[in-house]
Amino acid sequence: xxxxxxxxxxxxxxxxxxFYNNKGGGGKTTLSAxxxxxxxxxxxxxxxxxxxxxxxxxxxxxGGDGIAKVxxxxxxxxxxxxxxxxxxxxxxxxxxxxxxxxxxxxxxxxTVNPTFWVVPVxxxxxxxxxxxxxxxxxxxxxxxxxxKNNVGRGGPxxxxxxxxxxxxxKGVTIYPEGIPESDTIGRAEEFYAASWALPHSSKSQxxxxxxxxxxxxxxxxxxxxxPKATKGP
Amino acid sequence: MTKQTPPEYDSEGFDGAHQxxxxxxxxxxxxxxxxxxxxxAPERDDTSDKPAAKTxxxxxxxxxxxxxxxxxxxSDKPAAxxxxxxxxxxPEQGTTERPDDLPRRSRKAxxxxxxxxxxxxxxxxxxxxxxxxxxxxxVWVICKLIQDEWVRTRRVLRREQTGREEADAGELPVPSQExxx
Numbered sequence: 430x431x432x433x434x435x436x437x438x439x440x441x442x443x444x445x446x447x448f449y450n451n452k453g454g455g456g457k458t459t460l461s462a463x464x465x466x467x468x469x470x471x472x473x474x475x476x477x478x479x480x481x482x483x484x485x486x487x488x489x490x491x492g493g494d495g496i497a498k499v500x501x502x503x504x505x506x507x508x509x510x511x512x513x514x515x516x517x518x519x520x521x522x523x524x525x526x527x528x529x530x531x532x533x534x535x536x537x538x539x540t541v542n543p544t545f546w547v548v549p550v551x552x553x554x555x556x557x558x559x560x561x562x563x564x565x566x567x568x569x570x571x572x573x574x575x576x577k578n579n580v581g582r583g584g585p586x587x588x589x590x591x592x593x594x595x596x597x598x599k600g601v602t603i604y605p606e607g608i609p610e611s612d613t614i615g616r617a618e619e620f621y622a623a624s625w626a627l628p629h630s631s632k633s634q635x636x637x638x639x640x641x642x643x644x645x646x647x648x649x650x651x652x653x654x655x656p657k658a659t660k661g662p
Numbered sequence: 663m664t665k666q667t668p669p670e671y672d673s674e675g676f677d678g679a680h681q682x683x684x685x686x687x688x689x690x691x692x693x694x695x696x697x698x699x700x701x702x703a704p705e706r707d708d709t710s711d712k713p714a715a716k717t718x719x720x721x722x723x724x725x726x727x728x729x730x731x732x733x734x735x736x737s738d739k740p741a742a743x744x745x746x747x748x749x750x751x752x753p754e755q756g757t758t759e760r761p762d763d764l765p766r767r768s769r770k771a772x773x774x775x776x777x778x779x780x781x782x783x784x785x786x787x788x789x790x791x792x793x794x795x796x797x798x799x800x801v802w803v804i805c806k807l808i809q810d811e812w813v814r815t816r817r818v819l820r821r822e823q824t825g826r827e828e829a830d831a832g833e834l835p836v837p838s839q840e841x842x843x
Contacts, residue, residue, distance in 0.1 A: 476698060484678045493669060498677050501686035502693075512693065517684035519693065520700040539791065569791070619668035628666050 443524055444650040447543035449531040449566075452558030456549035456578040458485045459614065460642070461530040465490060466623040467643040469509035473652050474525040480541075481532040482515040485618075492621040518542075526650060535562050543571050545649060548601075549578040549608075552587055556594050567600045574649075576642065577607035608642055611635020 446464065448457040461477060465486075468475040479486035484498075490511040491503035501513040512519065518540045521527050531538040546566050550559050559575065566573045575595065580588060595603055608614070613633035617624040624636040644654070678686070685693070693699035781789065792803045 476693075482679065484676050487678070488676065493672055495674070498674075500688040500692075501678050501681060502689035504692070510692075510696070512685060512689045513678050513681070514685045514689065515678065515681055515683055519685050520702075521693070521698050522700045523696075524698045536787070542794065568788075570795070616668075620665070621669070 443522060443527055444652075445527045445529065445541060445543040446545045446547060446646060446650065447529040447531055447538055447541040447571075448547045448549070449529075449533075449538040449562075450548050450550065450555065450558045451533055451535065451561040452555050453533045455551055455555050455558065456576075456608070457481075458483075458489070458530050459617070460547060460549055460576065460578075460608075461528050462486055462489045463617070463623055463639050464643045464646050465509055465511070465528050466626075467640065468526055468528075468647060468652070469506055471647060471652060471654050472508050473647065475509050475528060476521055476524050476526075477509070477511040477528045477530065478519060478521070479511060479513045479530050480516060480518060480537055481530055483532075484513050484515070486530040487511050487513040489618055489621055526647075526652070533558070535565055538562075539565065539569060542569070545646070546571055546573045547576060547646065548573060549576045550591065550595075551577070551579040552583060552591065556591055559598070563598060563601065573601040574604055574646075575601050576604045579610045580607040582610040604642065604645065606638060606641065608638050609635050611638075614639055 446461075448461040448464075450457060458481070465475055465477040477486055477490060484501075487497060487501065487503060490505055490509070491497035494503055497503035497511075502510065504510045516532065516534075516537050518529060518537070529538075529541045529543065531541065546569075548559055548566070550556055555578075563573065575598070577588075577591060577595075611624070611633060613627055613630050613636045614624045616627055620627055623640075624630060624633065625640045627633075627636070630636045647653075690699065780786075789800055789803060792798075793800055796803060798806075
């Protein structure tokens with residue numbers, strides 16, 4: 430069209446991943462905190478924006494630091510910081526990865542303008558929460574990755590029903606493996622740590638599955654695990 | 663590896679639970695120091711000399727017409743003091759402004775914002791999304807959509823017209839929707 434700029438996407442080198450579901454308690458904070466912790470291990474410059482007023486991401490990643498709760502931010506390492514910004518997405522730049530732990534409100538989640546949506550789903554209400562907003566998420570042009578969380582909780586009938594229902598959801602990517610119900614993952618917030626870093630977690634299937642999921646997200650964003658430093662002869 | 667037992671529960675609660683929307687001043691400073699916060703465009707200074715000069719000129723122009731009453735003499739007050747009265751005062755001759763009209767905005771401000779219409783809330787939200795996505799204005803997005811739809815409609819009309827003309831000329835039969843049984 431003469432006189433008007435051509436259609437183009439926002440120029441931005443920052444990868445943004447929004448963890449969102451219309452239902453609370455689905456695993457948004459757990460997934461976002463774990464992804465942030467793995468990104469830190471991979472030395473990806475990351476900021477986790479905690480948009481949920483509960484502030485659990487901030488408390489989790491700051492290890493319950495008292496000053497962080499007053500100042501509303503915490504610099505965990507040179508590679509990972511977390512900022513508490515209830516209900517408003519800050520305009521971030523000069524960073525490799527921005528993770529947004531969204532509250533269950535679509536108006537706020539859409540302001541993130543993410544590269545990927547990660548939607549954890551469990552059970553009937555979790556699926557209903559996805560159905561409520563899936564059209565809005567697809568219309569945002571970002572890829573929607575649906576993760577079956579707490580797989581196994583509620584018994585096989587619940588899982589079968591969810592799998593069957595998800596077959597009819599078009600336009601989204603289903604993370605094939607899912608994350609199993611796991612006491613180790615549940616304990617992670619108690620220790621303010623990643624589930625794979627907990628004591629006696631090396632044999633936990635849940636912790637391993639969680640780590641694989643976080644690796645999947647980071648790789649989808651174009652990041653790779655840095656090579657381990659080898660000791661000299 | 664972390665400790666063998668988790669830390670004790672904190673009974674102090676979370677200070678940010680009552681924080682207003684958005685970043686705290688400390689978090690803003692931290693992100694600015696880190697260079698991770700996008701700088702906002704500088705806001706226009708409304709208290710610049712320009713409007714004051716304009717007010718001065720207006721007062722001069724008024725005074726050149728001569729005062730006929732004591733009420734006119736009071737109009738030499740600064741604009742800020744008399745602005746409230748000016749809004750409710752009857753308009754000057756030669757303007758179309760009525761006393762019950764909304765206050766006029768400058769032409770520049772109007773062209774920038776360009777909102778002469780009201781849309782349903784859900785459509786409005788989507789329009790804002792498109793504006794953000796394409797880094798344009800609402801007028802640009804609407805113009806683009808109308809232009810695209812117009813081109814599409816014209817193509818359909820032209821195709822129909824061409825088909826009808828060819829059918830009239832007997833070269834090709836008009837493609838019918840009904841399938842022969």
